[in-house]
Amino acid sequence: MNIAYFVETRKKMGLSQKELCDGVCTQATLSRFEKNGQVPAIKILIKLCNRLNLSLADLFPKVEQASSALNQKMADAEFKLITMDYTKAQQLLQEIDFANIDNDDQRLRYLYLQGYLITLLEGETTDALFAFSQILAADAKDYAVIYNLLALTGSGMIYAGKQENEKADFYFNRVLKEIYDYRIRTTTDVWRVLNIVYNCGKFYSEVKEYESSDALLNYAYEICAENHVTYYLARVGFRLARNQHAQGKPQAEIEDYLNDARAFAKLNRNFYELKLIEAYRQELTAAAVEK
Numbered sequence: 001m002n003i004a005y006f007v008e009t010r011k012k013m014g015l016s017q018k019e020l021c022d023g024v025c026t027q028a029t030l031s032r033f034e035k036n037g038q039v040p041a042i043k044i045l046i047k048l049c050n051r052l053n054l055s056l057a058d059l060f061p062k063v064e065q066a067s068s069a070l071n072q073k074m075a076d077a078e079f080k081l082i083t084m085d086y087t088k089a090q091q092l093l094q095e096i097d098f099a100n101i102d103n104d105d106q107r108l109r110y111l112y113l114q115g116y117l118i119t120l121l122e123g124e125t126t127d128a129l130f131a132f133s134q135i136l137a138a139d140a141k142d143y144a145v146i147y148n149l150l151a152l153t154g155s156g157m158i159y160a161g162k163q164e165n166e167k168a169d170f171y172f173n174r175v176l177k178e179i180y181d182y183r184i185r186t187t188t189d190v191w192r193v194l195n196i197v198y199n200c201g202k203f204y205s206e207v208k209e210y211e212s213s214d215a216l217l218n219y220a221y222e223i224c225a226e227n228h229v230t231y232y233l234a235r236v237g238f239r240l241a242r243n244q245h246a247q248g249k250p251q252a253e254i255e256d257y258l259n260d261a262r263a264f265a266k267l268n269r270n271f272y273e274l275k276l277i278e279a280y281r282q283e284l285t286a287a288a289v290e291k
Contacts, residue, residue, distance in 0.1 A: 078188070115154045193223060217239055
């Protein structure tokens with residue numbers, strides 16, 4: 001509540017505390033409100049505001065509205081990240097002035113999104129690592145746990161992209177020690193945990209540790225099923241199909257995963273993933289013909 005604005009308005013109108021509260025409340029009540037932030041009964045506060053031609057909304061700074069708008073913009077950017085529209089997500093994030101964010105949770109969310117988008121759009125890795133480092137250096141609070149796990153995963157993704165697998169494995173291992181115990185509370189938590197589990201599974205797939213990869217990807221399937229979320233199923237199914245192929249599993253199993261992946265990609269209008277699935281199918285067909 002913007003008590004300073006209340007006091008400023010009273011003084012601009014040339015009213016003393018005694019004059020303002022006359023017939024409404026005691027001067028002590030008004031003094032406790034102005035000096036100590038002790039809010040009086042709502043009926044009293046409304047009468048005081050009316051005398052100053054203020055509404056209650058005037059006492060709640062527009063930071064509240066700005067904060068809500070900021071949350072919405074970051075939520076939109078995060079959703080674009082999930083649906084793999086990375087360019088649009090980055091555009092949304094660039095509309096936010098990080099220097100003006102004074103809420104710790106919002107700052108961590110911005111840094112996580114920034115780090116991931118730099119990584120996925122193949123930007124400057126030092127900038128992404130700096131974003132993740134700021135998260136990991138933040139005070140340990142309950143809401144920071146998921147951001148720490150995302151930062152560790154993002155750091156692993158960077159080193160995996162540079163084929164520095166030993167360093168990548170260091171970060172992914174730290175994540176896996178904690179992710180299974182993380183309690184999912186909201187839909188946003190579901191998205192973030194899936195982000196983490198999928199990218200860990202992807203890494204172990206790429207280094208040919210298929211047992212670990214399959215276990216993580218199947219865990220992602222379970223999370224999707226339990227929480228009725230479909231956005232990651234195309235990626236998970238496609239990665240499992242490639243794992244099965246690499247392990248020489250029956251073609252029928254591979255096709256089942258590819259069919260699921262294609263169906264969920266179409267459902268969620270994930271055209272990027274659809275192209276990858278179709279290209280992979282053509283590769284498998286061409287390889288079968290050559291045999």
